[in-house]
Amino acid sequence: MDGEPSQPPNGSWLLNQNGSNAEATLAVNLTFSSYYQHSSPVAAMFIVAYGVIFLLCMVGNTLVCFTVLRNRHMRTVTNMFILNLAVSDLLVGIFCMPTTLVDNLITGWPFDNATCKMSGLVQGMSVSASVFTLVAIAVERFRCIVHPFREKLTLRKALLTIAVIWALALLILCPSAVTLTVTREEHHFLVDARNRSYPLYSCWEAWPEQGMRKVYTAVLFTHIYLAPLALMVVMYARIARKLCKAAGPARDGDEAVAEGGRAARRKVRVVHMLVMVALFFTLSWLPLWALLLLIDYGQLSEPQLHLVTVYAFPFAHWLAFFNSSANPIIYGYFNENFRRGFQAAFRAQLCPPQWGGHKQAYSERPGRLLRRRVLVDVQPSDSGLPSESGPSSGAPRPGRLPLRNGRVAHKDEPPEGPGCSHLPLTIPAWNI
Numbered sequence: 001m002d003g004e005p006s007q008p009p010n011g012s013w014l015l016n017q018n019g020s021n022a023e024a025t026l027a028v029n030l031t032f033s034s035y036y037q038h039s040s041p042v043a044a045m046f047i048v049a050y051g052v053i054f055l056l057c058m059v060g061n062t063l064v065c066f067t068v069l070r071n072r073h074m075r076t077v078t079n080m081f082i083l084n085l086a087v088s089d090l091l092v093g094i095f096c097m098p099t100t101l102v103d104n105l106i107t108g109w110p111f112d113n114a115t116c117k118m119s120g121l122v123q124g125m126s127v128s129a130s131v132f133t134l135v136a137i138a139v140e141r142f143r144c145i146v147h148p149f150r151e152k153l154t155l156r157k158a159l160l161t162i163a164v165i166w167a168l169a170l171l172i173l174c175p176s177a178v179t180l181t182v183t184r185e186e187h188h189f190l191v192d193a194r195n196r197s198y199p200l201y202s203c204w205e206a207w208p209e210q211g212m213r214k215v216y217t218a219v220l221f222t223h224i225y226l227a228p229l230a231l232m233v234v235m236y237a238r239i240a241r242k243l244c245k246a247a248g249p250a251r252d253g254d255e256a257v258a259e260g261g262r263a264a265r266r267k268v269r270v271v272h273m274l275v276m277v278a279l280f281f282t283l284s285w286l287p288l289w290a291l292l293l294l295i296d297y298g299q300l301s302e303p304q305l306h307l308v309t310v311y312a313f314p315f316a317h318w319l320a321f322f323n324s325s326a327n328p329i330i331y332g333y334f335n336e337n338f339r340r341g342f343q344a345a346f347r348a349q350l351c352p353p354q355w356g357g358h359k360q361a362y363s364e365r366p367g368r369l370l371r372r373r374v375l376v377d378v379q380p381s382d383s384g385l386p387s388e389s390g391p392s393s394g395a396p397r398p399g400r401l402p403l404r405n406g407r408v409a410h411k412d413e414p415p416e417g418p419g420c421s422h423l424p425l426t427i428p429a430w431n432i
Contacts, residue, residue, distance in 0.1 A: 033107050033200065035192040037310050043105050049318055050101040053325040057093035060328030061086040067341030074337060077158045078270070081137045082331065084162045085277075088126040088133070089324035095122040097321055104314040107190055109203035113182040116203035121177040124220075127285070127320075128169035131228045134278050136161055141274060142235040145267060146242045172223060175216055179205040214296045225289055232278050239271055273334035277327055284323035288316040 036043065064086040068074045099119045102110055109116060140153050153161075185200040192198070207213045291312055294300070300308065331338040 029187055031188045032191050032197065033188070035107060035190045035198065037105060037107050046101065046104060046314060046318075050097060050321070053318065053322050054093055054097045056325035056328075057089055057097070057321070060325060061089045061093070063342045063345050064328050064331060064338070065090075066345050067338055070345075071341060074341065075155065077140055077153050077155060078137060078274075080155060080158045080162065081133050081140070084133050084165070085130055085327060088129045089327060091122050092126045092321060092324045095119055096126070100317050100321070103203075104317065108185070108200045109182055110201075111182075111203075116182050117177055117180045120180045120203075121173055124173040124176055125166070125169040126324075128172055128224045129165050130281065131224050132165040132168060133162070134281060135228045135231055136165065137274055138232045138235045138278070141271065142239055145239050145271075172220070176205060179207055181206045217292055217296045221289055221293065225285065229282055236271070236275050236278070243268060243271065269334055273330060276330050276334065280326055280330065281323055284326075285320050288313075288320045291316050 038046065065083060068079050068083045068086075096119055099111060099115060100123075111119075140158075143150055144152065180203065182201050182203050183206070185202055188200040189197040190200050205213055205216075207216070291308060295305075295308065328338075328342075332342055333339075
């Protein structure tokens with residue numbers, strides 16, 4: 001919120017022509033701060049660090065949304081929650097990362113009152129929606145693994161749950177949005193490199209009493225960090241115990257044993273991925289929560305408060321925002337379906353989709369023998385391709401799919417073209 005620069009702060013302009021003692025006293029009480037909080041090398045480091053996570057956040061979470069929405073077999077209950085996580089991370093990247101970077105580089109708040117409220121509200125709602133979504137994922141996995149015979153969560157109920165999550169996030173952040181405001185700091189000015197001074201503005205929560213802010217911070221910490229974390233720890237511990245004590249397959253034979261082992265490994269990989277997402281979220285946001293509690297309850301001195309504001313908060317914000325950029329990396333590392341979807345998204349512009357029936361895929365090609373069509377049994381998975389949410393969710397049921405070149409092709413998708421490999425349309429038969 002930059003205005004016209006005032007006169008240079010050399011002290012002479014503060015006195016009028018008669019040099020009154022009142023204005024001389026006012027000059028003594030004025031405070032001047034540097035317009036930029038950091039030196040050029042430190043500021044450049046912050047810009048590069050925030051720019052990297054911004055690009056990762058935009059590209060990675062856009063790929064997650066593209067992969068889930070484009071492929072029908074990816075629209076499972078768990079993936080709908082992962083899609084909601086990606087949307088909340090995109091909101092953090094768009095509305096919070098740029099404004100937070102500028103706020104950490106420049107002393108005071110350089111934007112208007114609407115941006116102050118919007119940035120605080122979106123960041124708080126995104127964090128709340130993310131942690132509530134992680135709890136919903138843990139509950140859904142808990143019901144499917146620990147209580148497999150209970151009614152599964154359908155896609156319609158999952159979407160309703162997501163709507164409730166955002167409503168709760170808005171409700172719990174309403175007090176912050178109402179109290180956030182931009183005010184001008186009296187007798188405090190900023191000085192730039194050209195020795196020009198500017199008024200200082202701050203974006204802060206203007207509570208009627210200071211104690212109310214402390215209570216609200218404690219409520220937020222309890223409801224959107226501590227309690228959800230404890231709940232996830234309990235449920236994932238029960239899930240791990242269930243998987244460790246899981247009995248072998250009921251049917252006899254080597255094929256049944258191998259199939260049961262593959263199903264158990266699939267579930268373990270999915271649980272590992274979800275636990276990593278929850279754990280990384282917990283560690284990424286812990287420093288920022290610690291600083292917020294320290295500011296409200298630590299009774300810091302002015303030098304300590306300056307160090308925390310100028311150096312600790314930028315790093316804590318960066319670490320919290322890095323969580324929004326790292327989730328797609330975790331999905332790609334632990335889940336092959338997401339990995340193939342990401343690769344297909346990158347190749348979408350270079351490799352146009354091939355159209356045609358399955359007869360083209362199994363027809364005789366010049367100089368080659370007629371390819372044989374082999375069918376393999378496919379069981380539902382809980383990590384992307386199939387869904388555990390039951391028939392009502394629209395997920396594919398166990399069936400038989402054609403096997404060509406050691407890969408299973410989906411019945412409702414076009415075959416691979418001769419020049420491009422459309423990866424999400426086929427899955428290695430030995431990984432099903």
